[in-house]
Amino acid sequence: MQDIDNEIRNLVAEIIEKDPSEVGGxxxxxxxxxxxxxxxxEILAALEKKYKIAIPEDxxxxxxxxxxxxxxxxxxxxxxxxNA
Amino acid sequence: MLNIEExxxxxxxxxxxxxxxxxxxxxPGKKVVxxxxxxxxxxxxxxxxxxxxxxxxxxxxxxxxxxSIMLFYPHTNFTKDKLKNTEIGVxxxxxxxxxxxxxxxxxxxxxxxxxxxxxxxGDQLKIIIDPIKLISSAGIVKASVFVGDKEVAGGxxxxxxx
Numbered sequence: 001m002q003d004i005d006n007e008i009r010n011l012v013a014e015i016i017e018k019d020p021s022e023v024g025g026x027x028x029x030x031x032x033x034x035x036x037x038x039x040x041x042e043i044l045a046a047l048e049k050k051y052k053i054a055i056p057e058d059x060x061x062x063x064x065x066x067x068x069x070x071x072x073x074x075x076x077x078x079x080x081x082x083n084a
Numbered sequence: 085m086l087n088i089e090e091x092x093x094x095x096x097x098x099x100x101x102x103x104x105x106x107x108x109x110x111x112p113g114k115k116v117v118x119x120x121x122x123x124x125x126x127x128x129x130x131x132x133x134x135x136x137x138x139x140x141x142x143x144x145x146x147x148x149x150x151x152s153i154m155l156f157y158p159h160t161n162f163t164k165d166k167l168k169n170t171e172i173g174v175x176x177x178x179x180x181x182x183x184x185x186x187x188x189x190x191x192x193x194x195x196x197x198x199x200x201x202x203x204x205x206g207d208q209l210k211i212i213i214d215p216i217k218l219i220s221s222a223g224i225v226k227a228s229v230f231v232g233d234k235e236v237a238g239g240x241x242x243x244x245x246x
Contacts, residue, residue, distance in 0.1 A: 038193040038222065038242050045217035045224050057219040 025067040103147035116213040118151040124205035139203035148227035151211040197239030207231045
């Protein structure tokens with residue numbers, strides 16, 4: 001599962017235009033990294049495309065740190081594998 | 085197909101800032117193809133540029149953005165309890181009378197657009213919008229603009245709806 005963590009870190013870093021090393025697991029997007037709410041939507045869209053999953057829009061509110069995104073993403077990746 | 089009267093029921097913009105003339109193809113929440121006829125009488129050609137009329141790129145982006153608003157016609161909105169996750173990126177849309185009454189404002193928040201050829205008087209823009217991700221309050225779309233079979237501009241737009 002470590003691979004997925006890194007993949008998501010790289011994906012998020014690319015969208016918010018930061019170096020992956022700057023995106024700490026608990027760094028708060030808005031306060032610490034200067035991310036706006038629309039970038040959260042871009043991250044959600046990119047995750048859906050990469051992992052062929054669908055994340056409901058109310059989960060966007062949980063997109064506040066890299067760790068919380070990884071948690072949500074893994075939940076839906078696991079669900080899609082069970083269904084497959 | 086939607087004519088200008090129907091377009092004006094959806095768009096909050098008015099003359100001289102309506103950048104689409106007709107919607108020739110549309111599937112709410114899924115696809116929009118709109119037409120903009122560019123004539124030498126356009127107000128912006130008098131200044132952009134004298135003796136060398138070229139349609140400003142920002143107004144081509146505006147045409148893309150207004151075409152994207154048409155995705156929400158006829159004032160459709162997500163209803164959360166009907167949201168199904170069967171289709172990636174596109175949810176279930178149902179008409180919402182409240183949205184129709186309030187006529188929301190739309191704000192462009194990001195654009196990644198490239199321009200390939202200048203747009204000049206006599207051109208007919210064909211603006212093709214394919215949503216990448218739409219939620220009840222925002223969207224990301226892929227937009228391509230053609231003159232004939234030549235792509236003159238293309239890219240991605242992100243916008244919010246309030």
